[in-house]
Amino acid sequence: MSTQLDLVQGDITQQDVDAMVNAANSSLLGGGGVDGAIHRRGGPEILAECRKLRASHHGKGLRTGHAVATTAGLLPARHVIHTVGPRWSATEDRTELLASCYRESLRIAAELGARTVAFPAISTGIYGWPLDDGARIAVGTVRAAAPSVVEEVRFVVFDDRAHEAFARHLS
Template sequence: MELRIEPGDITRSTADAVVNAANSTLLGGGGVDGAIHRRGGPEILAACRLLREEELPDGLPAGQAVATTAGRLPARWVIHTVGPTYAKTIDKSQTLASCYRESLRVAVRIGAASVAFPAISAGVYGWPMDDAARIAVQTCRAMAAEVGPDAGPVASVVFVPFSEAAEQAFREALDG
């Protein structure tokens, strides 16, 4: 599994699946979530509403992931995951790692060869960018080692940082 960085707008990613840093309602919000819902169009919201009605009446728990159509995005699927809110007094790093791990497991199930990730929890959820990037890269590397080079369809993971500081944090995590 190749890991690389492509700074920019995740809603323009041509990866097979883009990961949405969603809130538990799956009904849209701010940041990456709002951008994906706006650019992807009403098809994504309709698919999320159906998931809520049929499978997730209480919403999507933090650290879990689920896929929908990508609507009008260039991607084929959106993988929604709910990151934890950062807290100095409670270690939620395993939940953040689970977002990446479960998103990749969903990608394998749906047959996505490439997956684009935002910096989950590093926006309004307050996770320090350096730590968020470290957890993202370590978790994706561990998943690549777990499944082996020929075990699944995910050939590449693209981190799509939204700022120069985020890009630098991901570059340092990849080089470290």
């Protein structure tokens, strides 16, 4: 069975899914954009689990391209999978790090038994990754890596520009 890929324009924190992916910063302690929205709407349980992760396995923070799961707190999901995307660089190819965010998030989703997963457009906001290239990497990586347990992957984007970019690569 192949994984269904969907595109939604809206607020990722309102998606009723098994696992919601957070475009986190390496501290795991919240931030701006998607990260801040997930922490605010999810409530203190998410931050509490992130602090436990920092006190144990991830004392120096989560490395770029890696992922880790916590509770979803008050969000309409069972889990939040935090992944740290790379910052865009015009002089260094970081494509593999961005692809790793999607692969690692899917691996963890499968370990959790998640059948539905919502992804934001990782690294395409404040981290400066060009939107069209970010969409290409996201869609290509998910198509190649989605484990069979994951029945649906939803790309949840915020605006018309992102929707158009993802739609191009999904068609």
